[in-house]
Amino acid sequence: MSGTFEFYPTSSLHDPAGERLKPAKDKGITMVIDKGLGVRRLEDLLDTASSYLDFIKLGFGTTALYPIHVLKEKIQLAKAHHVPMYPGGTFFEIAFYQNKLKEYLTNARELGFTKIEISDGTIHLNLDQRQYAIQLARSFGFDVITEYGKKLAGSTIEIQSLIETIENDLSAGAQLIIVEGRESGENVGIYDGRGNLRSDFSELIEQLKPYQSYLIWEAPKKNQQVELITRFGPNVHLGNIAPDEIFSVESLRRGLRSDTFFLISGRENI
Secondary structure, eight states, X not given: XXXXXXXXXXXXXXXXXXXXXXXXTTXXXXXXXXXXXXXXXXXXXXXXXXXXXXXXXXXXXXXXXXXXHHHHHHHHHHHHTTOOEEEOHHHHHHHHHTTOHHHHHXXXXXXXXXXXXXXXXXXXXXXXXXXXXXXXXXXXXXXXXXXXXXXXXXXXXXXXXXXXXXXXXXXXXXXXXXXXXXXXOSSBBTBOTTSOBOTTHHHHHHHHGGGGGGXXXXXOSHHHHHHHHXXXXXXXXXXXXXXXXXXXXXXXXXXOSGGGTHHHHSOSOO
16 A cells, blocks of 8 residues: 555564574573463463563462463463463472472473473572472473572672572573562662662673573663663563563664664764
């Protein structure tokens, strides 16, 4: 029809930064946190945005609160859109603390989950316990995502401990490691009380460069997403993204927002 224009995937307007449509082994992962989406809202989300998200995490222990038929429908709906859904790490921690890990993994497998998160944000796991949990989950057929960091307000990232944990978890069979930022993105992990990156983050980056393809940074706030994209590029792995922010994050990755226009221009200040 005369006067219409479509942004075909081959158009530079579709990906002006020129990074998101390249075939890439380490394409930037976007992990979404689901804190209670209903089936219809999830279906709308997947219909519009499944191309721009990679995993959906059912936050905290919310997996236990859904009516079972609703939970199964959500899992299958996500699977039909080729987006794995998995329970949050807190649910694992409760099972581990209660000595019901095998029961938890059995139930998760029966429900249709294919990924499991293993964390110790509230409890404490030593490296041997982490290895055991990862290897046990792998023996049940799960892909494993682990998480490093404590949820206690004021907790920070200890670089040598993080590196040791990364190497331990990868050797045990984990695929990815999440760096704790909570759903608030404030006063925990790499963020200060205002949600800004801590002043020592630059030193952290240098030491973590060999592991970047394995790390997902929890970054629920826009300023955090912009900063991480600025430092690592459009294909940095980002987690704890709110469902309503998927298009916002993908726009940032492609230089389709003012905040990341520098991805196109090569300059941060125009």
